[in-house]
Amino acid sequence: MRLEVKNLDKTFKIYTRGSIEVKGFNNINFKLKKGEFLSLHGPSGAGKSSILKTLYRTYTTTSGNINYYKDDGTVIDIAKVDESEILKLRKEEVGYVSQFLQILPRVSAVDVVSQQLILKGESQEISRQKAKEMLDYLSIREELFDLSPLTFSGGEQQRVNIAKGIIAPKSLLLLDEPTASLDKKNTIRVIEKLKQLKQKGVAMVGIFHDLEAMEMITDKIYELKRV
Ligand SMILES: Nc1ncnc2c1ncn2[C@@H]1O[C@H](COP(=O)(O)OP(=O)(O)OP(=O)(O)O)[C@@H](O)[C@H]1O
Ligand SMILES: [Mg+2]
Incomplete structure (x- = not known):
C-alpha cells in the first residue's frame, strides 16, 4: 500500500467575503498501491485539482485522512502532520507536477x-x-x-x-493534466515515460482531459460528481 484516502472533505472558507463557504469536494475514498495509477475524472469544478493540492498539502483538509505508507512501514497522515514533516515528505517521497510551469x-x-x-x-x-x-x-x-x-x-x-517532474521520481507522483497542451506524439511519449515509472513502483494520481491518454496509463478511475 502507498496511499489510503478516507472520507476526505474540503470546504473553502472565503474570509474576505464575509466567510462565504465554497464546497471543494466531499467524501473521497480510494486506495493506491505501489506502481498503480489512479485517475481522477469528472466535470470541471468537481474538485479534481483541489484533491491533488490537498494530497500535496498545498491545501489543508477540512476532515478525513490521507494515510501515506512509507517503505519502512511507517504511516503518515498528510492531512494532519505538522509542516516540517510535510516539507520532508515533499523532499523525499511525494512529487507534484502542476498544470503550468512555475x-x-x-x-x-x-x-x-x-x-x-x-x-x-x-x-x-x-x-x-x-x-x-x-x-x-x-x-x-x-x-x-x-x-x-x-x-x-x-x-x-x-x-x-x-x-x-519525472527525471528524479519520488514514490508518489501527483499529475495535474500533464498532457493538456501536447500533440499526439508527445502525449504518447509522456505516457511511455509514466509507464516506466509505474514499473519502478512509483504510485501516481493523475488528471487527464484526454480520455485516450487516460486509458493508456490508468489502472483505476475515481469518478467525481459536481458537489
Ligand atoms: N483556493 C480556493 N479558494 C476557494 N475556492 C476554491 C479554491 N480552489 C478551488 N476552489 C473551488 O473548488 C471547486 C473545485 O475546483 P477544482 O479546481 O478542484 O476543480 P477541477 O475539478 O480541477 O476543475 P477543472 O476540470 O476545471 O480543472 C471550484 O468550485 C473552485 O471554485
Ligand atoms: Mg483542475
Whole structure:
C-alpha cells in the first residue's frame, strides 16, 4: 500500500467575503498501491485539482485522512502532520507536477531539469547529461536547451515541466493534466515515460482531459460528481 484516502472533505472558507463557504469536494475514498495509477475524472469544478493540492498539502483538509505508507512501514497522515514533516515528505517521497510551469526567471531549461537530480546528490555533469536526454526525448529542440523556458510555447513549457517532474521520481507522483497542451506524439511519449515509472513502483494520481491518454496509463478511475 502507498496511499489510503478516507472520507476526505474540503470546504473553502472565503474570509474576505464575509466567510462565504465554497464546497471543494466531499467524501473521497480510494486506495493506491505501489506502481498503480489512479485517475481522477469528472466535470470541471468537481474538485479534481483541489484533491491533488490537498494530497500535496498545498491545501489543508477540512476532515478525513490521507494515510501515506512509507517503505519502512511507517504511516503518515498528510492531512494532519505538522509542516516540517510535510516539507520532508515533499523532499523525499511525494512529487507534484502542476498544470503550468512555475520557475524562476533566467534559469535555463537544462538547469531547471538537472537541478532535480543534483538535489538528489547526482553530479553536475551526469545531471546535465540526463536532463538533455530527457528534453530531447520530449522533443525539445537542442537550440532551446540553454534558454529560459519562460519564453517557450505553452506545449514546450509543459514538456519542460514534465521533464522536471519525472527525471528524479519520488514514490508518489501527483499529475495535474500533464498532457493538456501536447500533440499526439508527445502525449504518447509522456505516457511511455509514466509507464516506466509505474514499473519502478512509483504510485501516481493523475488528471487527464484526454480520455485516450487516460486509458493508456490508468489502472483505476475515481469518478467525481459536481458537489
Ligand atoms: N483556493 C480556493 N479558494 C476557494 N475556492 C476554491 C479554491 N480552489 C478551488 N476552489 C473551488 O473548488 C471547486 C473545485 O475546483 P477544482 O479546481 O478542484 O476543480 P477541477 O475539478 O480541477 O476543475 P477543472 O476540470 O476545471 O480543472 C471550484 O468550485 C473552485 O471554485
Ligand atoms: Mg483542475
